[in-house]
Amino acid sequence: MKNKLIFLACIIFIAIILRLSALSKSLIENVYSRFFYKGLAGSLNKISGKFSFSLGEILLVIFIILLILFIAFTVKNLITEKEKLKILFNFLYAIVCTAVILYIIFMSFWGLNYYRIPLTENYSDYMEREIDNEDIYSLAEYLIKDINNLKSQMKYQNINTNFQALNRMVEEDYKNIFEEFDFLNMHYVRTKPIKSSKLFLYLQILGIYNPFTFESNVNILIPYISFPFTIAHEMSHQIGISYEDEANFLAYLVCSKSEDLFIRYSGDFEALLYLLGQLNRDENYGHLIDNLNDETKKEIREYSEFWKRYSGELSKVSKNVNDAYLKANSQKEGVQSYSRVVRLLVYYYRSKNII
Template sequence: MRKNRLLLIAIGLFFLQILFYYSLRYFPATVESLYSTGIYPYIAKAMRFGLGWIPFSFGDIVYSVSIIMIIRWLWLSNRDLISLSRKRYTQLFLSLNIIIALFHCMWGFNYYREPLHEVLDLDNEYTTEELETVVRQLIYTSNKLHDQLQPVDSLPVVFERSQSELFELAPQGFENIDHIYPALSYGNASIKKSLLTIPLSYMGYSGYLNPLTGEAHTNAWINNYKTPVLTLHEMSHQLGFAKENEANFIAIIAGMNHDDLYFQYSASIFALRYCINDLYRRDLEKYENIRPLIKDGIFKNYKELRDFWKQYEGVIEDVSQVTYNAYLKANNQPGGMETYSYVVALLVNYYK
């Protein structure tokens, strides 16, 4: 009877947690003031200070050990399914309660903070004409940066720096924009190459944040135009901007305000890709008129990234992307991975 009661309590706590987190989406101002700009910055800085000095990913070690323990747990559970089932289910729900609570306390509450356009006092709607204006601005900036980094219009800009060098340079981008919003002040860095790059590549991921250790990770095999803005994207997650679209926007702003031309170019053509694709969906004629203005070398940079991912396409990536899309929707991102329009809305209203 006591074992049944413990199992019921564990299950009840699990569903109470889920209900509580779901209700938070109706109180974004409270989450913003108490957690995202209140408690969380101290948690994040403490984690970066405590683990940033370690040259390898502590979080990846934790992930690897956890996977081994889960496999062991499943194997032991199947040895005597009838007699051990209640005990194992109790362990399962107690573990889920602890993991979910830790995830939210260490980082996950940021999914329920105020939308970035409200925080920055920006509109979240835009016209096709406003979009076209910003696209032209981005084309001008991207072409100019391409000229400075690659004298041949038809060739891509070559990114030769190692990821380690980029990690050292990246925080400067946030130093140049912390006047926009105090929460963009970065501090100690904790950016690392993923030890799990092989599975990461086949799953189709460029990088990730470990919410329990505060370490930002990049796919160690990516070395193209995406790498600088990818690093800034994961750092944006460290600052508490959990939603993918908002982290993309902040990475673009930090990159375009960076002193280094390669960071500027990376962020500029990343933003251009979002905006030109949105213009294509909205007005094909305008898109076809503007597209020839973009240097061929910029499209070559885009192709390098596509070619990198093409070699890892397959069932693993498909399943991984579907799973991650469901995860985003469950964490207050109704659009899942299809969040292009909100990124473009932020860019258009920021630059118009």
């Protein structure tokens, strides 16, 4: 009993130290994110990257099976054995220890990236003026012009919408952002398809990063128009970007710098959806939509209808769980943090003197 309590106290102490280290963003950025994480993830993803399937999915299934068996074994002992308090103590002890150890691994392997210096600091000179609807309208107009131009060019070219082909191209395109964000440069590998993609549709999850196996995974049943953007989003988590708005921002930049028309179109399409979601449905909004080509308007309707088909109680539970997870990891806006990419896009295009 004494040894068990000492062990529990030790791992709790380690967990507290890790959490306290997160109070210094400078320490996390310069020591953990730019040094320790790069070395650890850059080495271990070389191993997980050798497998074409997701190791994380397999480990999750094994963990769930072991947990069910452990609970069943404990219930059986509670029924058949006399020392019920001892059995119950051992059960709770094992659960608490497992939770603390998983927390330590999570924080050490990736979680501390939630406390690094935000990417907005790169655009501090452009943050003095508040973002208003005029900024968002101007950026939306810019993207609509680019979308219309890309759509007209795509009519005369063969467009590759195959997941694996796009996966390879986005992996190559990722190198382009390191010219602007050299501190993010590290070894990374392409994403992997999620085998249980149908389930993830009902959870309304497009992709997921597994910090225990350093794998970026993508739901291969989502609308093909989202493939490049989602691939780039999940890969950003792999290079140490934890905030969802920053992951969306980097995903857009990767797509926008690609030579492939469809990849650029995917980035513009997803960014435009976020911008439109921030605007009031007024005359200016109607003017924006009127300027958008008919094919893209149709794709937006189809995109919305697609996700409505998978909306239900399961998706609500998934949203609430994700919301709680994000809030617990320094993202106060929860699931709303995804849409905060608009802020970063405005700062970025201010720095380019486009808006």
